[in-house]
Amino acid sequence: MIAGAPVTAIRLPETLTGYVGVIMFGGPMSANDEDAWLRREIDWIGVPLKENTPFLGICLGAQMLARHLGHRVRPHPHGQSRLLPDPSDGTRASHLRLPEESSNWETAAPDH
Numbered sequence: 001m002i003a004g005a006p007v008t009a010i011r012l013p014e015t016l017t018g019y020v021g022v023i024m025f026g027g028p029m030s031a032n033d034e035d036a037w038l039r040r041e042i043d044w045i046g047v048p049l050k051e052n053t054p055f056l057g058i059c060l061g062a063q064m065l066a067r068h069l070g071h072r073v074r075p076h077p078h079g080q081s082r083l084l085p086d087p088s089d090g091t092r093a094s095h096l097r098l099p100e101e102s103s104n105w106e107t108a109a110p111d112h
Contacts, residue, residue, distance in 0.1 A: 012044045016053040026059025031067045032074075042067050 016022070024045075029038065045068040048055040057065040063073045 024061030031063035
């Protein structure tokens, strides 16, 4: 967190009935931080996954999704990594059908 920045608590919905999808954006923190609010949001990702609601994680959101799915997130040894869809990796997200050109550049990446 940025020193002095206020943390605003919001209640995450218990169900996504009436929502068309979830977009979880980034921030300066890491999915490895131990802040209670971050742990709650990582756990909450199970709601859209369980309800088959579309979920897009961007930057930190992608890290949080990886953590929720059981992957470790760690700094990339060269500072960047490119996350590509891999339908054969056996994770709970392996059923996603994304175009091959779909990718996301990150400075931290899931460790499979």
